[in-house]
Amino acid sequence: MNEMISRVENERVLVLERIFDAPRDLVFNMFKEPEHLKHWWGPTGWELPVCHIDFRPGGVWHFCMKCTDKNQGDFYGMESWGKVIYKDIIEPETIIYTDYFSDAEGNIDENMPSTEVTLEFIDLNGKTKLVNRAEYASAEALKNVMDMGMLQGITETWNRLEEHLNESK
Numbered sequence: 001m002n003e004m005i006s007r008v009e010n011e012r013v014l015v016l017e018r019i020f021d022a023p024r025d026l027v028f029n030m031f032k033e034p035e036h037l038k039h040w041w042g043p044t045g046w047e048l049p050v051c052h053i054d055f056r057p058g059g060v061w062h063f064c065m066k067c068t069d070k071n072q073g074d075f076y077g078m079e080s081w082g083k084v085i086y087k088d089i090i091e092p093e094t095i096i097y098t099d100y101f102s103d104a105e106g107n108i109d110e111n112m113p114s115t116e117v118t119l120e121f122i123d124l125n126g127k128t129k130l131v132n133r134a135e136y137a138s139a140e141a142l143k144n145v146m147d148m149g150m151l152q153g154i155t156e157t158w159n160r161l162e163e164h165l166n167e168s169k
Contacts, residue, residue: 002162004155011139014146016132018158022165024121027128028092030161031119036168037063040160043153045069046080050104059086061097062106083108095119099134113141130158 004018020027030036034051041048042065050064061084067075083102089095096119101112108114115134122129132154136142 004158006151008142012136012142014134014136014142016134016154016158018130019124020128020130020162020165022128022169023126024123024128025092026165026168027130028095028121030165030168031095036164039167040164041065041157042160043156044160045072045075050081055086055089057086057088060084060106061086062102064104079104092121094121113137113144115145 002019002021004016006014006016008014030040032053032055034053037051037053038048041051041063045067046065047068048063049066050062052063053059053061055061061082063082063084065080065082067078070076081102081104083100083106084097085100087096087098095117097117099115099117101109101114103109113136115136117135118131118133120131120133122131136145
């Protein structure tokens with residue numbers, strides 16, 4: 001399993017990189033198609049019971065992650081709603097979007113930090129290097145999401161992505 005590399009730039013940009021042993025088109029499709037996302041999006045023990053995607057610039061992805069793992073204590077049964085608004089998509093190279101916390105109706109939670117995300121899919125002769133640049137409004141906003149355990153959540157999510165890629169090849 002390839003390790004994820006993380007670094008912070010300019011105090012408010014988190015850059016994550018990982019190489020997946022799968023072709024770029026397949027890795028890109030994992031971020032595009034609900035039937036794939038439902039298998040891997042979210043940390044271990046969380047499922048994606050709601051996943052509505054309009055995958056185009058200006059389109060919206062509205063989703064709900066739900067904790068289904070009784071071993072996660074207070075998190076069990078918890079729902080976390082998110083809303084993504086796509087800015088630019090260059091298949092199969094780049095997806096640029098703004099990521100928000102939301103409610104079940106898709107209303108954005110203004111009290112939580114939004115994130116400007118650029119996903120880059122780099123072809124490495126049959127493998128794919130995924131680079132995730134997440135830019136926050138401030139260093140404090142980045143610190144807040146790090147304190148919430150975001151890095152562990154993304155690591156678990158990408159581990160699940162790798163498992164799903166291996167099953168899909």
